[in-house]
Amino acid sequence: DLDDDKLLVPVDISGAGDDFPTSHEDMTEKVGPKAAVEAIVAAAKLFETSQKKFKKDDRPIPMTVGEWLTTLAVDLGEGEEGAEEEELEGDEEEEPEEDEVE
DSSP states (O other): OOOTTOEEOOOOGGGGOTTOOSSHHHHHHHHOHHHHHHHHHHHHHHHHHHGGGSOTTTSOOOEEHHHHHHHHHHHHHHHHHHHHHHHHHHHHHHHHHHHHHO
16 A cells, blocks of 8 residues: 555565465564564565566666555566467457357
8 A cells, every 4th residue: 555656675585485375464463573673684685686587678776665566567468468369369260150050
């Protein structure tokens, strides 16, 4: 529940372990507020080195909440459109089979 102008920064939580929570609520519940903050600071430092593993165009970048929500909506919209097109293609393929049976 952040304002659209709040800044989000990429972090790398891979060093925190596979069972480390990904939501702030779960994080503070599991390890407590102080340890959660320490883990996020460590994850930010880890990202400083691990970001080199990404191609420049694929590297996560700092962005505002508004920018992230827009990007998310576009990404989700593209996925839904592709699924609808696949469904229509599937329907078109099925229709001739039904006609052949009659």
